Amino acid sequence: MLNDKSNYEIVIIGGGVIGLTVARSLALRGVRDVCLIERGQLGTEASFAAGGMLAPQAEADSPDDFFQLLCQSRDLYPAFTEALKEETGIDVELDRTGTLYLAFTQHDRNEIDSRFEWQTEAGLPVERLTPEEARLFEPCVSTNITGALRFPLDIQVENRRLLTALTNSIDQLGVDVLTNVNIDSLEIKNQRVTGVVTAPGVINCSTVVLAAGAWSGFINPAIRVEPVRGQMVCLTAHPKLTRHVIYSPRGYLVPRQDGRLLAGSTSENAGFAKDVTVGGMNTILRNATEISSAVASMPVFDSWAGLRPRVADGLPVLGPCGEIAGLVYATGHYRNGILLAPITGELIAKTVVDSVVPEVLTPFSPDRFVALESVSK
Numbered sequence: 001m002l003n004d005k006s007n008y009e010i011v012i013i014g015g016g017v018i019g020l021t022v023a024r025s026l027a028l029r030g031v032r033d034v035c036l037i038e039r040g041q042l043g044t045e046a047s048f049a050a051g052g053m054l055a056p057q058a059e060a061d062s063p064d065d066f067f068q069l070l071c072q073s074r075d076l077y078p079a080f081t082e083a084l085k086e087e088t089g090i091d092v093e094l095d096r097t098g099t100l101y102l103a104f105t106q107h108d109r110n111e112i113d114s115r116f117e118w119q120t121e122a123g124l125p126v127e128r129l130t131p132e133e134a135r136l137f138e139p140c141v142s143t144n145i146t147g148a149l150r151f152p153l154d155i156q157v158e159n160r161r162l163l164t165a166l167t168n169s170i171d172q173l174g175v176d177v178l179t180n181v182n183i184d185s186l187e188i189k190n191q192r193v194t195g196v197v198t199a200p201g202v203i204n205c206s207t208v209v210l211a212a213g214a215w216s217g218f219i220n221p222a223i224r225v226e227p228v229r230g231q232m233v234c235l236t237a238h239p240k241l242t243r244h245v246i247y248s249p250r251g252y253l254v255p256r257q258d259g260r261l262l263a264g265s266t267s268e269n270a271g272f273a274k275d276v277t278v279g280g281m282n283t284i285l286r287n288a289t290e291i292s293s294a295v296a297s298m299p300v301f302d303s304w305a306g307l308r309p310r311v312a313d314g315l316p317v318l319g320p321c322g323e324i325a326g327l328v329y330a331t332g333h334y335r336n337g338i339l340l341a342p343i344t345g346e347l348i349a350k351t352v353v354d355s356v357v358p359e360v361l362t363p364f365s366p367d368r369f370v371a372l373e374s375v376s377k
């Protein structure tokens with residue numbers, strides 16, 4: 001649907017978790033003239049497909065800038081979800097039980113040992129468990145494990161409820177939302193954004209936040225964003241199998257409060273196809289059964305696939321475009337868009353409102369690709 005208004009201060013392209021969070025953060029900073037434009041329905045793409053794990057420590061190999069950003073965003077989650085509950089009445093099921101990471105092979109064992117060592121040295125909370133200790137936390141875990149780590153601060157959120165809460169929040173805050181409207185391109189004059197082009201016409205604006213996930217490259221091909229398909233299988237676990245999120249180096253299990261158990265995932269280059277395949281399900285279920293053989297007798301409730309937005313170096317693309325004034329990127333969140341949503345919202349809103357790029361965004365600037373291109377020429 002398209003309303004009559006064709007002038008806004010800010011247009012946000014994409015109604016996934018990133019576009020929604022940026023819209024909310026801008027509105028909370030008092031920006032009134034914002035329109036979020038979504039070509040389908042809000043929150044139905046990668047953000048809907050995700051597992052909702054907020055687990056930077058479980059996956060990290062070093063304490064680099066990216067790791068710091070992930071942890072900062074994770075630590076915003078309790079206040080972020082509390083505020084959303086106050087605004088909308090929706091409980092997004094932030095579950096703070098923690099995450100277990102299991103080792104089966106010697107290679108897995110080496111991986112968890114080095115993760116334990118650097119994270120302990122960095123002063124991060126992480127517990128090394130024997131197989132027996134791990135099974136005291138979660139009796140369902142395979143007897144084949146050789147060890148485990150427990151990350152008490154790595155938590156999870158029900159990402160679909162989060163999307164509903166964000167949608168309600170921006171509605172209450174007065175953000176205009178257009179759904180079923182595809183942005184075909186940007187309107188650019190003298191190296192400055194002047195609007196966005198849609199089939200019904202141009203919508204004028206001086207700032208565009210590009211949050212179109214895996215499709216961002218169609219709006220501005222200067223940053224190549226590729227889709228990485230992730231399939232997911234949803235099982236029914238009554239009674240619940242586990243309280244913790246459980247990882248192995250090959251897969252994961254995420255328990256939901258209502259008894260759904262998510263088993264993930266694949267990482268595939270399959271273009272924009274969102275099929276669930278026999279091979280994908282096989283891989284996921286084999287890895288889930290390795291974590292706990294109890295999975296084998298569970299009914300399959302649902303399955304789906306989503307497209308993670310990835311750029312060449314795997315890092316998000318956050319901040320203003322050096323070449324086109326008024327264009328601000330909030331894309332490339334790859335495997336961590338749910339986790340990175342609160343900090344992305346805050347930092348992008350700050351960039352737009354204060355016209356100052358926070359220093360923490362420097363490693364994620366879109367200009368890093370321009371710099372790389374000029375070096376390689």
Ligand SMILES: Cc1cc2nc3c(=O)[nH]c(=O)nc-3n(C[C@H](O)[C@H](O)[C@H](O)COP(=O)(O)OP(=O)(O)OC[C@H]3O[C@@H](n4cnc5c(N)ncnc54)[C@H](O)[C@@H]3O)c2cc1C
Nearest residue numbers: 014016018039047051052053183213230306336337338339
């Ligand atoms: C199986 C799977 C599991 C995952 N698990 C986790 C996890 O546990 N934790 C985590 O943090 N992350 C996880 N992720 C990653 C996370 O889902 C993504 O990083 C995140 O959802 C990206 O959000 P987004 O808003 O950028 O993209 P999307 O949610 O894809 O939203 C982009 C939106 O832009 C719209 N759009 C595109 N082009 C246009 C256009 N031209 N005009 C208008 N609208 C347009 C699309 O329709 C879409 O709604 C997972 C992903 C997958 C697939």
